[in-house]
Amino acid sequence: MISKHSYTQAEKQALYRAIAERRDMRHFIEAPLEEGLLKRLLSVAHQAPSVGLMQPWRFIRITDQQLKVSIKSLVESERNITAAQLEERKNEFLKLKVEGILECAELLVVALPADREKHIFGRRTMPDMDLASVSCAIQNMWLAARAEGIGLGWVSLFDPIELAQLLTMPAGSRPVAILCTGHVEKFYEKPMLVEENWIQPIEIEEFLYENHWPIK
Structure with missing residues (x-):
């Protein structure tokens, strides 16, 4: 039975298309976003679900060029540390483009605020639900960006303590997350790490269990 609350077929197809074609973008072209677009993307991020309606997301828009260079330096430092731990895949990893900090139209740092412990509803035994809520906000923004034809890349190669100090964030x-957002020449046909033969995705059947965790 089709739910009476269902969207139209065209609307559903558009939603599923945005999900299927969302990509973690690293390659940008230097062009500004249209007026009002960043606000729209942040607005849909702000509509994300959050445990206890705590809305734990905070967005820092980075507009200072020297600050962008400093953030890129932090990412490059962690990139080299990560490469050293990858051993035989080190050189392969270093060939991958992992960010577009200086090329993207808008650079955002997404953060969790201080004093989160006061939010107990839904977090007493699951305190990391604040991070889950922020992830939902980023995903909202990602899908909306794809629907707008705008690329977004999530950069996680950084030391959070050093980045917090750089941005004078409170204890x-x-x-x-560092989010690179902007126009792209084209979207990757497959996730970039698949196109670069870094890893192959696994089908959902491998992750679907019933009733109990399987005994291997």
Whole structure:
């Protein structure tokens, strides 16, 4: 039975298309976003679900060029540390483009605020639900960006303590993502790491269990 609350077929297809074609973008062209677009993307991020309606997302828009260079330096430092731990895949990893900080139209740092412990509803036994809520906000923004034809890339290669200090964030707060957003020449046909033969995706059947965790 089709639910009476269902969207039209065209609307559903558009939603599923945005999900299927969302990509973690690293390659941008230097062109500004249209007026009002960043606000629209942040607005849909702000509509994300959050445990206890705590709305734990905070967005820092980076417009200072020297600050962008400093953030890129932090990412490059972590990139090299990560490469050293990848051993035989080190050189392969270093060939991958992992960010578009200086090329993207808009650079945002997404963070968790201080004093999150006061939010107990839904977090007493699951305190990391604040991070889950922020992830939902980023996903909202990602899908809306794809529907707008705009690329977005989530950069996680950084030391959170160093980035927090760079951005003069208060004690107890935590940066969780650097988001590069902007126009792209084209979207990757497949996830970039698949196109670069870094890893192959696994089908959903491998992750679907019933009743109990399977005994291997």
